[in-house]
Amino acid sequence: MYLTQPIPASPASTGARIKAYFAQTRLSLLVRSPIALISALVLIALVLIALIGAPLALETANFQSLRLRFFPPFSLEHGWIYVLGADGLGRSMLAQLIVGARTSFIVAGAAVGLAAVVGTSIGMISGFVGGWVDAALMRVSDIIVTVPSLLLALAVLFVLEPSIFNLVAVLAVSRLPIYLRVARAQTLELRERVFVEASRAIGATNLRIIWRDIRPLVLPTVMTVSMLELASVMLAAAGLSFLGVGLQRPDVDWGTIVSEGREYLTRAWWATVFPGMAIVITALAANFLSNWLRASGDPLQAGALAAATARQEDALK
Amino acid sequence: MRTDGHTTPLLQVSGLTKHFGKYTALDNVDFDLAEGEILAVVGESGSGKSTLARTILRLVEASSGSVRYRGKDLFSLSAREMRGMRQNLQMIFQDPYASLHPRRKVAELISEPWRVHKGVLKRSQWGERVRELLGQVGLPESYANYHPARLSGGERQRVAIARALALQPDLLILDEPVSALDVSIQAQVIKLLMSLQQEFGFTCIFISHDLALVRLLADRVAVMYQGRIVELEKTAKLFAAPANGYTRLLLDSSPSLEGEVAAAPGRSSDLTTAARSRTELES
Numbered sequence: 001m002y003l004t005q006p007i008p009a010s011p012a013s014t015g016a017r018i019k020a021y022f023a024q025t026r027l028s029l030l031v032r033s034p035i036a037l038i039s040a041l042v043l044i045a046l047v048l049i050a051l052i053g054a055p056l057a058l059e060t061a062n063f064q065s066l067r068l069r070f071f072p073p074f075s076l077e078h079g080w081i082y083v084l085g086a087d088g089l090g091r092s093m094l095a096q097l098i099v100g101a102r103t104s105f106i107v108a109g110a111a112v113g114l115a116a117v118v119g120t121s122i123g124m125i126s127g128f129v130g131g132w133v134d135a136a137l138m139r140v141s142d143i144i145v146t147v148p149s150l151l152l153a154l155a156v157l158f159v160l161e162p163s164i165f166n167l168v169a170v171l172a173v174s175r176l177p178i179y180l181r182v183a184r185a186q187t188l189e190l191r192e193r194v195f196v197e198a199s200r201a202i203g204a205t206n207l208r209i210i211w212r213d214i215r216p217l218v219l220p221t222v223m224t225v226s227m228l229e230l231a232s233v234m235l236a237a238a239g240l241s242f243l244g245v246g247l248q249r250p251d252v253d254w255g256t257i258v259s260e261g262r263e264y265l266t267r268a269w270w271a272t273v274f275p276g277m278a279i280v281i282t283a284l285a286a287n288f289l290s291n292w293l294r295a296s297g298d299p300l301q302a303g304a305l306a307a308a309t310a311r312q313e314d315a316l317k
Numbered sequence: 318m319r320t321d322g323h324t325t326p327l328l329q330v331s332g333l334t335k336h337f338g339k340y341t342a343l344d345n346v347d348f349d350l351a352e353g354e355i356l357a358v359v360g361e362s363g364s365g366k367s368t369l370a371r372t373i374l375r376l377v378e379a380s381s382g383s384v385r386y387r388g389k390d391l392f393s394l395s396a397r398e399m400r401g402m403r404q405n406l407q408m409i410f411q412d413p414y415a416s417l418h419p420r421r422k423v424a425e426l427i428s429e430p431w432r433v434h435k436g437v438l439k440r441s442q443w444g445e446r447v448r449e450l451l452g453q454v455g456l457p458e459s460y461a462n463y464h465p466a467r468l469s470g471g472e473r474q475r476v477a478i479a480r481a482l483a484l485q486p487d488l489l490i491l492d493e494p495v496s497a498l499d500v501s502i503q504a505q506v507i508k509l510l511m512s513l514q515q516e517f518g519f520t521c522i523f524i525s526h527d528l529a530l531v532r533l534l535a536d537r538v539a540v541m542y543q544g545r546i547v548e549l550e551k552t553a554k555l556f557a558a559p560a561n562g563y564t565r566l567l568l569d570s571s572p573s574l575e576g577e578v579a580a581a582p583g584r585s586s587d588l589t590t591a592a593r594s595r596t597e598l599e600s
Binding site: 194195197198199200202203204205208212217 | 371401410420484
């Protein structure tokens with residue numbers, strides 16, 4: 001009975017259904033998930049503003065005018081560039097925020113990227129090779145975790161010159177262990193899979209197995225973690241600038257602006273509130289997006305997410 | 318049929334032992350394998366069948382003993398030499414849902430061996446050869462661009478077979494190649510493997526639970542129990558007159574095929590034939 005029915009040679013209909021299924025995951029799911037969509041759009045907008053706006057706004061951001069000292073926000077009297085007011089030296093808040101955005105994104109992006117690449121590589125090797133190499137690397141990682149990252153950064157930047165490069169390096173090192181542990185934990189599970197044994201049976205070297213078999217499956221998790229880290233690294237960089245060991249003028253990031261504005265908090269709230277809001281909005285957007293990335297990347301949760309979205313849509317009808 | 322014993326053995330396994338801690342998974346295993354021969358390895362779960370396969374291929378390092386391939390001791394090779402040697406020794410795994418990398422397309426899976434063993438095949442010829450191999454394992458060429466997730470278990474195992482054949486190995490170890498598949502698909506895959514074996518003449522170690530299948534395919538059968546080979550005999554002789562007590566127990570404990578076949582006539586021609594010949598023998 002079972003065998004007498006012809007087995008379909010090419011699963012065209014199955015293929016079409018699978019295609020339709022994939023079409024309704026990820027991107028279309030993003031479009032139907034309002035918080036995630038808004039977060040993604042906010043982040044894209046901020047990055048675009050930082051990339052395109054910063055070169056244009058640079059001159060204005062450093063232009064000082066005593067006449068415009070503590071110029072209050074929400075007034076177009078001196079043109080739209082002063083719509084968010086001016087600081088204690090009469091510099092446009094909006095222009096500074098735009099220039100600061102670029103630095104903040106560059107510092108956070110570079111630190112996260114560096115930490116992710118180095119941490120994931122070491123983590124995968126550590127998990128795959130095991131033995132004393134693994135033990136040694138994990139103890140180093142434990143040591144980094146034990147030292148508070150802000151304290152480490154303070155110490156290093158106090159001794160070294162606080163430049164963008166040093167800032168990125170310090171932030172990257174203090175954030176390494178997260179990637180190291182995530183990549184290692186996943187590798188420990190993946191290296192026992194049969195396809196790794198199959199690769200070895202073909203004659204693949206360990207490095208090839210790590211690069212071609214393990215890396216593609218570790219990457220999605222690392223991406224999600226990176227997104228989450230982007231927010232906290234941006235906060236950490238702002239914190240360092242706020243403490244005065246971060247960036248120094250003429251380099252400016254959001255943390256520097258908050259730090260400078262703090263002195264006139266009672267006279268000019270806008271000098272701290274606006275850059276503070278920029279940090280909060282970016283961090284929130286990155287958090288929401290990474291949370292969504294995690295949920296949609298997990299087949300089990302992606303189903304639940306799709307179902308929840310569908311329910312919301314039904315309720316709206 | 319090809320086990321005259323006068324040809325130089327392709328594989329000589331002697332004194333092969335593997336301990337996992339205090340547990341002995343392989344206990345002094347010896348056997349020779351002639352060129353072109355199909356040796357079946359049977360035995361209950363945990364008897365060391367899979368460990369034997371993995372130890373021969375050095376996927377698991379042996380505790381002691383030696384494996385000689387065409388007279389060359391595999392255990393004395395350096396890691397690099399062993400990787401090169403793997404061209405000749407390929408393996409097909411039990412579960413095709415686990416043995417194919419989920420993120421790779423069929424064409425990439427099949428061409429992976431050429432990526433590893435550079436110089437075997439020029440990159441410009443990969444596409445053509447992949448199509449050829451897909452044809453040989455009975456899959457349409459369009460499957461080259463699919464991910465394994467789109468394929469059924471039987472189709473995946475065909476991809477795994479194509480990948481193993483990509484290097485034209487002398488020895489193919491089949492570790493229960495159909496036990497993870499639907500019964501309806503098992504016969505197809507076995508038929509394919511056997512027609513490929515006849516076409517290319519590779520030597521086979523066939524690990525299986527299915528005694529009817531073993532009887533049909535193997536030239537010789539090795540019965541394993543608690544890490545030892547308790548009986549190694551030509552197939553017909555082993556099934557007709559099992560010398561070892563455990564072999565008899567194993568043969569008797571295999572589910573009676575006659576009853577099953579009677580209940581579902583025309584289920585699979587291969588299995589029916591095997592069952593019929595056994596019924597004849599026993600009556």
